[in-house]
Amino acid sequence: MIRIRRIFSSFRQEGTIAQVQDLFLANFSGAAEVADQIPQRLDDPLSAGYRTVLLVAERPTGKVVGFALLLHFTDAHFAFLDFMAVAGGLRGGGVGGALYEAVREFCRGVGCHGLYLEALPDNPLPGMDEATLAENRKRLRFYERYSVLPVVGTAYETPIGEGPAPMLLFDGLGRTSPLRRKEAQAAVRLILSRKYAAITDRKYIRLVVESFTDDPVRLRPPRYIKRTAQKDGVATGRLAKPFALFITREHIIHHVHDTGYVERPTRVNALAEAVQGLELFQEQPIRHYGDQFITAVHDAEFLAYLKKVCKGLPPNKAVYPYVFPVRRPERRPRELAVRAGYYCIDTFTPLTRNAFDAARKAVDAALSGADAILKGAPVAYVLCRPPGHHAEHRLFGGFCYMNNSAIAANRLSAMGRTAVLDIDFHHGNGTQDIFYRRGDVLTVSIHGHPNHAYPYFSGFADETGEGEGKGANLNLPLPENTGGRDYLAALDEALRRIGRFAPQFLVVSLGFDTMAGDPTGSFRLSARALEEIGRKLASLRRPLLLVQEGGYSIANLKRGAKALFRGVASRIR
Structure with a gap:
């Protein structure tokens, strides 16, 4: 079984890239400098005026059996296939065809x-020997299967140095309209001036570009494959989807039927429907992780209490905190139901028989997303409930029991500098509390001002961290009725701070309750603003782990998720 995926950067992909370089040198020994530059070109993909794209075909063991290196000219909407090769002994086995289809x-x-x-x-x-001629014909035969034909009647084949110049081939990617002269001239000018900048000059480029006089451009008739046997359409399903998706199906067991409880199961269904329709996400299985990942950020006694009280409740009973022993924290009430207020910050986050199990699965999903990032995914979206960003080191509340984002961020922080950006309408008091005295994790939050928005007691601008964490917490509270322009200005400030911190990973606590009409928020963001937020997040060029928090309008969830991830994809794909 062969998987074909895109490598977005060299981060944690050194082994795969080394295999690509070995395969490259085995097939294109005369271009060794290109092989050496692959990591740099992936990490700085637009430096040469095009985006370098690397696709690899690999076995489940991780062994690379083929690769394709493309140049994507994003400003002119075309691509150039620079190199493609398959491991020796596999030619004719379908790997090359699958790779080209990808x-x-x-x-x-x-x-x-x-x-x-x-x-x-x-x-x-x-001077051309029979073996070379046979190999050239084999290659042209292969491409003719996909209606890829040489351009004829131009000076593109004018040699620059010694040896024959290559022919230019064109793949219309299944389109029915012919290749027009102006389109071809624009593409050839960019190929010659950017890809071949070191060996071409203006005179040569003008000679070749002006030689395109036919309109439409003439393509050579097929020589090897009958027209009826050619594959004109573009097949799908060859290339692994670029973004990882983790959905906690077990969330359904956490269903509070009380009137006004807006954190309901249909939220996940709406979001899943929205993002799965984008053809960006590959849903992946959720692993189970040990409690040590949770107790690394949450108090062990707090975790034990949650588990014990939830497991001991009857199926249809909910415990709502109503006594808050804040004046004598050393005197914990003996009765478990009464003790809820010892660990909770509000009166509307009930403990139920299934709350712990659902929250525990959300943690597993967040950690699975973190591990997907560590394995090279550029984006991982954790679609879980209950949410988590209000859960502090030893407190729960705001529909949150365990802090999914913080647990995942702590996991990533062991591998490199990590930042958490909270863009839920409500301040992530839990995430701030957990990292407030740490300097290795930057926490940034854009939210409704605590003078008018939950949780009311945290999220003020003067809360900047303590001890080693001094300066590693940034709050950007915004007034009621904040619209897109002011929110995006605050986001720019947040991203500048994150950029100075220079993290290797960015965790985003994602809420769609910033959109106009949400029953719990007072901001007025549109779907267009969410798309721009997605673009700005991706422009940091850091692996993104997005963990679902709030958002309680079903229509907004659908529109907002589509818009945000379209924005992310526009900068990453």
Whole structure:
């Protein structure tokens, strides 16, 4: 079984990239400098005026058996296939076809109008031996299967140095309209001036570009494959979806039927429907993790209490805190139901028989998302409930029992600098409390001002951290009726602070209760603003772990999720 996926950066992909480089040198020994530059080109993908895209075909063991290196000219909506190779002994086994189909799928997915590539001539030339000629013809035959044909009647094949110049091939990616002259000229000008900048000059580029006189551009008739046998359409399903998705199906057991309880199961269904329709996400299984990941951020006695009281409740009984022994914290009430107020910050977060199990599964989902990031996923979305960002070191509340985002961030922080950005309408008092005295995790929150928004007692601008964490907490409280322009200005400030911290990972506590019409928030963000938020988050070029928090309007959840992840994809894909 072969999986084809995109490698977005060199981070934690050193082994895979090393295998690609070995395979590259085995097939293109004369271009060793390109192999050496692959990590740099992935980490700084737009430096040359195009985006470098690496697709790898690998076995379940992680062994790389093929790769394709593309140049995506994002400003002109086309791509150039620079190199593609399959491991020796696999040619003819379908890997090359699957890899090229993944290339085509990628190009169509990012809106390319066409794909260009080069191949050496398949006509006998002076000095060309029979083996080389046979290999060139085999390559042209392979591409003809996909209706990829050489461009003819131009000066593209004018040699620059010694040896034959390659032919330019065009793949229309299944489109029915012909290749127009102006489109081809624009593409060729960019290929020659950017890819071949070191060996071309203005005179040569003008010669080649002006030689495109046919409109539409002429393509050579097929030589090897009958038109009826060619694959004109672009197949899908060859390329693994770029974003990881984790959904806690067990969340349904946590269903509080009380009137006005807005944190209900249908929220997850609405969000899942929205994001799965984007064709960006590959749902992945959720692993189970030990309690040590939870007690690394939560008090062990607090965790034990949650488990004990929930497991001991009858199926239809809910315990709402109503006594809060804050004046004598050393005197915990003996009765478990009464003790709820010792660990809770409000009166509307009930303990039920299933609350602990649902919260525990949400933690597993968040940790699974963190591990997906560590394995190289550029984006992982944890679609879980109950939410978590109001859960403090030893307190629960705000519909939250365990802090999913903080637990995942703590896991990532062991591997590199980590920042948490909370963009839920309500301040993430729990996340702030957990990391307030730590300097290795930056916490930033944009939220409704605590003078008018829950939790009312935290989230003020002067809360900046203590001890080693001094300066590692930033709150950006905003007034009621904040709209898109002011919110995005605050987001820019938050991202500048995160940029100075230079984290390797960014955890986003994601709430859609910032949108206009949410029953718990007073901001007025539109779907357009959510899309711009997604673009800005992705522009940091850090692995993104997004953990679901609030958002209680079903219509907003659907519109907001689609818009935000479209924005993320526009900067990452």
